[in-house]
Amino acid sequence: MRGGVCYAGVAVENARKVAITRWREDRAEELEDEVVREVPLTISVNGRELVTLLCSPVGLRELTFGFLLSEGIISADEPRPEVEINETGGYAQVTLARPLAPELGQALSRLVGSGCAASASFYRAADAEQAQPIQSSLKLSRPVLGTLMKDFQERSELYRRTGGVHAAGLATAAGKIISFSEDIGRHNALDRLIGEAYLRGRPLGDLILLSSGRLSSEIVVKAAKARIPVLVSRSAPTDLAVLLARKLAMTLVGFVRGKRFNVYAAAERIDAS
Amino acid sequence: MRGGVCYAGVAVENARKVAITRWREDRAEELEDEVVREVPLTISVNGRELVTLLCSPVGLRELTFGFLLSEGIISADEPRPEVEINETGGYAQVTLARPLAPELGQALSRLVGSGCAASASFYRAADAEQAQPIQSSLKLSRPVLGTLMKDFQERSELYRRTGGVHAAGLATAAGKIISFSEDIGRHNALDRLIGEAYLRGRPLGDLILLSSGRLSSEIVVKAAKARIPVLVSRSAPTDLAVLLARKLAMTLVGFVRGKRFNVYAAAERIDAS
Numbered sequence: 001m002r003g004g005v006c007y008a009g010v011a012v013e014n015a016r017k018v019a020i021t022r023w024r025e026d027r028a029e030e031l032e033d034e035v036v037r038e039v040p041l042t043i044s045v046n047g048r049e050l051v052t053l054l055c056s057p058v059g060l061r062e063l064t065f066g067f068l069l070s071e072g073i074i075s076a077d078e079p080r081p082e083v084e085i086n087e088t089g090g091y092a093q094v095t096l097a098r099p100l101a102p103e104l105g106q107a108l109s110r111l112v113g114s115g116c117a118a119s120a121s122f123y124r125a126a127d128a129e130q131a132q133p134i135q136s137s138l139k140l141s142r143p144v145l146g147t148l149m150k151d152f153q154e155r156s157e158l159y160r161r162t163g164g165v166h167a168a169g170l171a172t173a174a175g176k177i178i179s180f181s182e183d184i185g186r187h188n189a190l191d192r193l194i195g196e197a198y199l200r201g202r203p204l205g206d207l208i209l210l211s212s213g214r215l216s217s218e219i220v221v222k223a224a225k226a227r228i229p230v231l232v233s234r235s236a237p238t239d240l241a242v243l244l245a246r247k248l249a250m251t252l253v254g255f256v257r258g259k260r261f262n263v264y265a266a267a268e269r270i271d272a273s
Numbered sequence: 274m275r276g277g278v279c280y281a282g283v284a285v286e287n288a289r290k291v292a293i294t295r296w297r298e299d300r301a302e303e304l305e306d307e308v309v310r311e312v313p314l315t316i317s318v319n320g321r322e323l324v325t326l327l328c329s330p331v332g333l334r335e336l337t338f339g340f341l342l343s344e345g346i347i348s349a350d351e352p353r354p355e356v357e358i359n360e361t362g363g364y365a366q367v368t369l370a371r372p373l374a375p376e377l378g379q380a381l382s383r384l385v386g387s388g389c390a391a392s393a394s395f396y397r398a399a400d401a402e403q404a405q406p407i408q409s410s411l412k413l414s415r416p417v418l419g420t421l422m423k424d425f426q427e428r429s430e431l432y433r434r435t436g437g438v439h440a441a442g443l444a445t446a447a448g449k450i451i452s453f454s455e456d457i458g459r460h461n462a463l464d465r466l467i468g469e470a471y472l473r474g475r476p477l478g479d480l481i482l483l484s485s486g487r488l489s490s491e492i493v494v495k496a497a498k499a500r501i502p503v504l505v506s507r508s509a510p511t512d513l514a515v516l517l518a519r520k521l522a523m524t525l526v527g528f529v530r531g532k533r534f535n536v537y538a539a540a541e542r543i544d545a546s
Contacts, residue, residue: 016512018512018515018537020535020536020537021535021536021540021543022533022534022535022536023415023532023533023534023535023536023543024532024533025532025533026415028540028545033535035509035510035511035512035515035537036509036511036512037511037512037513038489038490038511038512038513038514039513054489054490054491054513142296142299162509163487163508163509163528164487164508164509164510164511184487184489184511214436214437214457216311216327216457217311217327218327235436235437236308236309236435236436236437237308237437238308238309238310238311238437238457239289239291239308239309239310239311240310240311240312240327241311242291242308255436259296259297259298259299260295260296260297260298261295261296262293262294262295262296262306263293263294263295263296264291264293264308267294267301270294270296272301
């Protein structure tokens with residue numbers, strides 16, 4: 001672990017050994033192999049169950065706060081709610097000092113997700129389109145971009161071992177990764193970083209989001225809510241992600257491969273020098 | 274397109290060209306590149322909005338039926354509901370000949386998803402654990418397994434062009450892929466196949482599910498509901514997926530690489546000869 005925040009023991013707790021049969025050519029071998037863990041986390045607010053996330057079993061407190069912020073259930077401006085995590089039971093109990101917004105039940109009930117491509121975030125894409133574009137004078141130099149992605153990938157130990165997780169990181173324009181998270185879900189990895197920054201009182205307006213996964217509209221919307229000006233991925237964006245990023249003046253970089261990369265939106269933040 | 278069902282024009286409609294800036298070394302080039310499309314599909318049942326999926330803009334009718342079946346909103350045994358698709362508006366209006374189950378609103382509202390790792394499916398994992406194990410004498414020979422995955426990957430044209438989609442397929446034990454679907458979401462790709470089979474009146478109990486993506490608990494639960502006995506992926510399973518597959522006597526194969534693969538559950542369906 002170098003110069004950043006990391007979840008203690010993540011590589012140990014996040015995977016477990018299971019007995020498997022491995023075939024190579026015409027020979028079968030019984031052995032133990034590591035698979036990534038997946039646990040349910042049911043988040044209740046003021047006694048009402050809101051959602052069950054399927055996630056990696058680390059940083060559940062950070063994940064809970066990040067989910068609440070990303071989905072607009074709490075705001076960074078209000079007093080911090082109490083959150084009680086029951087790890088073995090898979091529960092997060094959130095106590096707000098105010099009632100849950102009455103429209104939220106309705107809003108959430110129509111936005112049930114189904115895996116990778118559905119989320120409560122979506123309808124806030126409409127909000128995002130009407131939000132003010134991100135004002136940030138941050139510049140990202142090309143050498144730093146390449147180094148960041150290399151550093152980011154080197155950290156993805158769990159992926160290398162299990163092939164089953166996505167990673168997200170936050171970095172400075174000077175090229176330092178200040179936080180890193182791995183999860184079986186792309187969105188959880190990002191929410192956990194957002195929750196962690198909130199708990200540290202660290203605004204994200206001067207940081208770069210690094211992602212191992214596809215840049216879908218939901219990732220752009222979550223990043224926009226946190227006012228992150230630059231999103232970088234090794235992978236591809238969707239057209240809706242590109243559209244939203246352009247409206248919000250967020251820089252969207254995809255397919256980073258060494259010194260080669262594509263800029264899909266707000267290319268002016270890439271320092272040409 | 275060979276010997277299977279495919280969505281006409283999928284490769285054309287599923288992607289669109291956008292203007293990008295491509296950097297290579299110290300040279301920037303303005304050009305057009307293809308990105309995968311992402312559209313919202315809001316599914317209403319008897320006038321009530323249930324969910325908004327973010328999906329690829331093809332096979333929306335099949336996707337809608339597959340989602341309704343997978344999530345237990347309709348059953349294959351009841352009369353087929355009317356479904357009206359409005360492609361430009363992004364709406365699917367479902368009319369049941371009966372009221373929507375009253376508990377459904379409550380069940381769905383607590384199961385709002387957030388991307389890759391949350392879903393309405395999860396709590397049906399509990400149902401799945403109590404479900405009868407899958408009784409199937411299907412055997413999958415090792416040469417067929419290797420050929421199927423090769424064939425499956427060759428079909429993934431959209432991925433090769435845009436890097437932004439997951440694929441799912443259904444195949445016979447004789448090695449023929451009979452349906453194929455690509456989508457920005459892993460779950461959507463599977464739901465679309467399930468819906469298509471339902472509309473054709475084709476049960477899935479003698480077929481093999483091929484997937485490009487990770488095998489999470491939700492994929493296992495969806496496949497279990499459709500009584501698919503064998504799941505095969507190039508990618509990794511989670512521990513919860515392995516646990517469920519073992520309880521349900523579903524064969525779970527991961528990390529297929531030519532003649533090498535791992536069997537995580539119900540290995541007896543792999544023909545050792």
